[in-house]
Amino acid sequence: MLEPILTLNIPFREPMVLYKNEFQGTGEGPIVSLVSGIHGDELNGIYLLTRLAAFLEEVVQGKKEGYTLQGTVRLVPVVNVPGVNFALRNWPFDGTDINRMFPGYDQGETTQRIADGVFQATLGSHYAFDVHSSNEQFYELPHLRTFFPDERELKLAPYLRCPYLLHRELTPLYKTQLAYLWKDSGISPYILMLGVARRIDESMVQQVFHGLIDFMVATEILAGPPLAPPPATPFxxxxxxxxxxxxxxxxxxxxxxxxxxxxxxxxxxxxxxxxxxxxxxxxxxxxxxxxxxxxxxxxxxxxxxxxxxxxxxxxxxxxxxxxxxxx
Ligand SMILES: [Zn+2]
CATH class of the missing domain: 2.40.50.100 (RNA polymerase II/Efflux pump adaptor protein, barrel-sandwich hybrid domain)
Structure with missing residues (x-):
């Protein structure tokens, strides 16, 4: 179900609305949130979430044989709306990097309000993914980043089918980023780094899409066919x-x-x-x-x-x- 999470009046023409697409299952399964498009020129994550939305719609309608939704999936595919429309990483009006504005503030300036709106929309999740891409200058192999993962987070990570996992220390440097805030709020955070900016890598997105479905089966958000063991993933x-x-x-x-x-x-x-x-x-x-x-x-x-x-x-x-x- 499409739900507005924030409506912003802008200087000219219609208000700008940020949406989440929420799929609620029939059981008491866990909640997972997926966010992409915080940076407007990183497209693999946005595409990944559109594929996931189409899949979940079919599951909910009973058209995906073998799968039922038991938990809840919240998708926020685009945070930096004008950035996506004009292929820009940062908020176009003042150049703000929205992933340096968390936790945000509902009475603050525009990007503070956006950060607050996104964080509020993901509150109560058990797991959360923030999907990004590398810049255009340096090709990065897709990978999953974790912050001080506990045993369970580590065990689940290989289901994403990324070539490697990268553990990053939780330094105050990341305090204004969404994933840090999730970790601080008791939500298991994962950062997916997929390919380079301004491009879509179809095979990479498909691989991680299937990985996310397995992740959701492993966490009982989805009921589905028995899982094969995940690939061994270097850490x-x-x-x-x-x-x-x-x-x-x-x-x-x-x-x-x-x-x-x-x-x-x-x-x-x-x-x-x-x-x-x-x-x-x-x-x-x-x-x-x-x-x-x-x-x-x-x-x-x-x-x-x-x-x-x-x-x-x-x-x-x-x-x-x-x-x-x-x-
Ligand atoms: Zn990014």
């Missing part, structure tokens, strides 16, 4: 990160493939001098492990992030946490 912390920074400036041409296991000293790519075409740097892996991210935008300055490798061995580097794409 990394920020200390497992090995960063590859450019030593030269120029044009970067990668040779390695994201999502593959690479060995220490394997070739990752080349940096060429733009004027002369001379090879400025042969970029090699500092450690063996999963190549989880690779620079997509070719022009580079010195000391820019070219690749990220997750290795079972902890890195000795310090201060690398700033190199994660923002959520």
């Amino acid at each position: 990394f912390r920020t200390a497992n990160t090995h960063l590859v920074l450019s030593q030269a400036a120029g044009i970067f041409r990668p040779t390695a493939v994201v999502g593959t296991e690479i060995e220490q000293e394997d070739l990752i790519g080349h940096i060429y001098n733009v004027l002369t075409g001379a090879l400025e740097e042969e970029v090699r892996a500092p450690a063996s492990g999963l190549l989880a991210g690779l620079r997509a935008y070719p022009m580079v300055y010195e000391k820019e992030l070219l690749a990220r490798i997750f290795s079972p061995h902890e890195s000795l580097e310090k201060g690398f946490d700033i190199w994660y794409p923002e959520q």
